[in-house]
Amino acid sequence: MTQFTEEVLVIIKRIPYGRVMSYGQVARFAGNNRGARQVARILHSMTEKYELPWHRIINSKGRISITDARYAAIQRELLISEGVEVSEEGYVDISIYGI
C-alpha cells in the first residue's frame, strides 16, 4: 500500500454525491499528475474491498471508460440513481457534474 494509493482512496471518498471526477484529476489531487493509469488500476482492484464511490470516476472526456460493458452499465445506473445525467453512450456533462 503506497502513500499515493492511500491519498487516492481518501480523495475518492471525498467526492460529493452526484458529482464526478476524472482519473487524472484524482491523480493530481493525490500529488501525481501523471498517475491516471495507476488510479484506474487501483479502482479496478479495490472497488469490492473498500466502500468507494468508484462510479464517480470517469475519464477526462467526461465519458465512462470501463471496457467491461457489464460494469460500465452498472456505473451508469449508479450515476443516474444519484441524479447525474448519463447518455446511452456513457457521456456525462462535466461542466455540470464535474468538480
Added chain:
DNA sequence: CTAATGACGCAGA
C-alpha cells in the same frame, strides 16, 4: 533484465 498491457490524457488530423 525486456516486453506487453491498460477503468488514462493530450495533441493532431
Added chain:
DNA sequence: ATCTGCGCCATTA
C-alpha cells in the same frame, strides 16, 4: 465526434 500516435508507469509474464 472519431481515430491515431505518444507519453506515462505499476504490474504481470
